[in-house]
Amino acid sequence: MTETQRLYERAKEPVSQCMIRRLLLPSVYWDAPWPTPDRQVDLLVVDRAGVGDVHIVEIKRRAADAIKAIPQVMAIPAQYKWIAFYADTLDRKTESAIAKRKMLFPDKGPGCVGVIAIERTTGSAMEARILVPAERFPGSYDEELQLFSATHKPDISFE
16 A cells, blocks of 8 residues: 555544534445445545435545545535545645635535545644535435445444
């Protein structure tokens, strides 16, 4: 496993913990086939013990790559959509684009893609913090969640 792959895999834990602090009894799925078996998201987080709102998170090593992924993230069905990246890759241009927030909003309708920064702390520990909170996108995914949860067990749950 390369260092980049290892950082990507390790990022799932701090981002999961960030979402756990934000939501009520979430079910967290890593590398989840959502919304169909041929599409995978880095994190699928479902609020209220797996029956609430759907949050998806796309994790990238570099901030610029996370920004480039926003159009694909916007296309994924979920009430809340997030990008995450390592904070040490945030350059001035990307930081300015995030501050302006224009690319975080859809062309029409409600919603805002949330932004999460992953930071290395003392030793090899990591933590994630929200730079821009996600805002709700329209849609209901109750049927999709029922089908998904019938065949998948969460990596982290509070049932």
